Amino acid sequence: MTEDEVIGRLRSGMTVGIGGWGSRRKPMSLVRAILRSDLRDLTVVSYGGPDVGLLCAAGRVKRLVYGFVSLDSIPLEPHFQAARQAAAIEVTEYDEGMLQWALYAASIRLPFLPTRAGLGSDVIRVNPQLRTVVSPYDDAEELLAVPALPLDAALVHLNRADASGNAQYLGPDLYFDDLFCTAAEQAFVSCERIVPTAELAELGGIASLRVPRWMVDGVVEAPNGAHFTSCAPDYGRDETFQREYVAAAKDPQAWQEFVHTYLSGSERDYQQAVAARGNAA
Amino acid sequence: MSTVSRGDVCAVACAEVWRNDGELVVSPMGTTPSVGAQLARATFAPDLLFSDGEATLVAGTWAVGSPPPGPAEGWLPFRSVFDLAWGGRRHVMMGPSQLDRFGNANISAIGDFARPTRQLLGVRGAPGNTVHHPTSYWVPRHTTRCFVPRVDMVSGVGYDSAAKAGPAASRFLDLRRVITNLAVLDFGGPDHAMRLVSVHPGVSIDDVVANTGFELAIDAEVPQTREPTAEELQLLNEVIDPEGLRNKEVRA
Numbered sequence: 001m002t003e004d005e006v007i008g009r010l011r012s013g014m015t016v017g018i019g020g021w022g023s024r025r026k027p028m029s030l031v032r033a034i035l036r037s038d039l040r041d042l043t044v045v046s047y048g049g050p051d052v053g054l055l056c057a058a059g060r061v062k063r064l065v066y067g068f069v070s071l072d073s074i075p076l077e078p079h080f081q082a083a084r085q086a087a088a089i090e091v092t093e094y095d096e097g098m099l100q101w102a103l104y105a106a107s108i109r110l111p112f113l114p115t116r117a118g119l120g121s122d123v124i125r126v127n128p129q130l131r132t133v134v135s136p137y138d139d140a141e142e143l144l145a146v147p148a149l150p151l152d153a154a155l156v157h158l159n160r161a162d163a164s165g166n167a168q169y170l171g172p173d174l175y176f177d178d179l180f181c182t183a184a185e186q187a188f189v190s191c192e193r194i195v196p197t198a199e200l201a202e203l204g205g206i207a208s209l210r211v212p213r214w215m216v217d218g219v220v221e222a223p224n225g226a227h228f229t230s231c232a233p234d235y236g237r238d239e240t241f242q243r244e245y246v247a248a249a250k251d252p253q254a255w256q257e258f259v260h261t262y263l264s265g266s267e268r269d270y271q272q273a274v275a276a277r278g279n280a281a
Numbered sequence: 282m283s284t285v286s287r288g289d290v291c292a293v294a295c296a297e298v299w300r301n302d303g304e305l306v307v308s309p310m311g312t313t314p315s316v317g318a319q320l321a322r323a324t325f326a327p328d329l330l331f332s333d334g335e336a337t338l339v340a341g342t343w344a345v346g347s348p349p350p351g352p353a354e355g356w357l358p359f360r361s362v363f364d365l366a367w368g369g370r371r372h373v374m375m376g377p378s379q380l381d382r383f384g385n386a387n388i389s390a391i392g393d394f395a396r397p398t399r400q401l402l403g404v405r406g407a408p409g410n411t412v413h414h415p416t417s418y419w420v421p422r423h424t425t426r427c428f429v430p431r432v433d434m435v436s437g438v439g440y441d442s443a444a445k446a447g448p449a450a451s452r453f454l455d456l457r458r459v460i461t462n463l464a465v466l467d468f469g470g471p472d473h474a475m476r477l478v479s480v481h482p483g484v485s486i487d488d489v490v491a492n493t494g495f496e497l498a499i500d501a502e503v504p505q506t507r508e509p510t511a512e513e514l515q516l517l518n519e520v521i522d523p524e525g526l527r528n529k530e531v532r533a
Contacts, residue, residue: 021359048403066403067403067404067405067406068402068403068404068405069402069403070402070403075402076400076401076402080400081399081400084390084396084397084400085396085397085398085399085400086396087395087396093389093403093404094404095404095405095406095407095408095409096363096405096406096409097363097366097367097406097409098408098409100360100363115367115409116367116409116412116413116449116450116452116453117367117406117408117409117412117413118408118409119408119412119438119443119446119447119449119450120408120411120412120435120438120439120442120443120445120446120450120451120454121404121407121408121411121435121436121437121438121442122389122394122404122434122435122436123404123408124446125435126394126434141448141449141452142447142448142449143449172335172336172337172356172358173335173336173358173359174358174360175358175359175360176359176360
């Protein structure tokens with residue numbers, strides 16, 4: 001599939017989970033395809049990074065479900081900050097582990113999973129829909145019941161996949177990409193390279209094949225597709241570009257120029273603009 | 282002979298937080314806590330484990346801010362971090378933007394949550410961390426802006442909030458110490474109120490009180506925070522932090 005074909009399977013108002021973590025291995029080419037589409041009013045679920053920032057800046061987010069939004073080497077995400085400080089989006093802010101529990105509950109078709117995480121914190125105050133559950137055993141502990149968070153679609157970026165959607169991570173951390181896929185009605189994988197099935201196990205061993213095709217509804221070959229986030233070991237985060245992004249985000253005119261330079265054409269145009277910038281530097 | 286800086290004292294005070302932890306994973310957030318964790322493991326707490334900031338637990342001692350030379354001794358992807366944290370085998374040191382008298386910590390947002398005046402990171406793992414395993418805090422600038430009567434968004438759970446939420450929230454709550462550029466504090470006051478444990482050399486009790494926006498418990502005798510030993514100072518200057526990053530983070 002192409003990025004645009006994937007995004008063509010989505011509808012406005014859907015709940016869309018985005019894999020990766022902070023500014024690490026984000027399916028940025030798919031996010032950029034959303035920016036080119038007319039999708040809006042999305043509920044976005046993410047361990048957030050620039051995916052969240054870009055979608056907020058473009059006004060595509062109705063509600064955000066998150067534990068944090070950060071660019072890692074730059075702690076605060078400027079577009080997310082601006083959206084929050086203007087009360088432009090609705091939010092469900094969870095503890096990071098609660099978010100994992102919510103995706104896991106949806107994945108294994110349970111209505112909720114119990115935890116202590118969140119108890120005593122203002123996560124309960126700002127999410128009045130949350131309920132507790134009393135252990136039916138002798139301890140009778142009253143725990144937080146994190147409700148399942150089923151997704152209409154999941155978008156994740158991995159290092160390799162075969163043409164049937166068997167996907168593989170080669171970096172140090174899968175993050176929660178498999179849970180995003182299993183919590184979703186439809187899951188789409190972008191990857192650096194599509195390779196013959198026989199090459200997958202040779203590349204990273206059987207334990208790296210953590211997103212097999214039964215989880216996946218479509219695969220896109222997207223070289224440099226996570227740019228400017230990291231995609232170890234294929235490439236690291238483009239720190240220079242990330243600084244440029246942050247600087248532009250803080251000034252409306254600079255942001256217009258950034259959008260004009262990088263985000264007003266196709267994915268190919270984006271990659272060419274990024275490469276041209278590298279050549280100039 | 283090198284002289285002792287405030288950054289040295291803070292690094293040692295951070296290290297002391299992990300002194301009796303045994304074989305726990307420590308998660309230091311910030312430069313001086315990372316220096317302190319290295320120092321603790323290199324000296325009096327050899328069984329501690331910590332990661333390279335990504336997903337690898339690394340043995341040995343290395344300069345903070347540089348890539349660790351290895352060897353890898355374990356794998357700790359984020360999936361395992363929550364298992365580890367909720368199982369209790371971890372002691373985190375977080376950097377709050379606001380901290381109050383009973384240890385509620387805010388890293389999420391300043392002002393009204395519905396429309397913050399300043400959006401920060403979000404609560405991250407702070408709610409889960411605090412109700413599951415030992416937690417300490419690092420504040421490089423001890424001011425009334427940070428030490429407030431009541432935090433705007435309870436991210437890390439304090440003793441009063443946990444008590445209100447019930448036994449399941451209080452059962453494993455264990456707030457250990459708060460290290461700042463001025464002092465060491467803990468929650469040994471009445472009803473787990475914050476207490477002044479020691480003041481750093483050159484700092485008076487009045488300095489700490491003036492920069493704290495609530496009443497501190499203060500014992501009749503408040504000692505001085507200990508200075509590094511000669512061995513510790515040598516490790517700091519030559520191995521763990523030769524570039525003096527701790528002295529950039531901590532203003533005397």
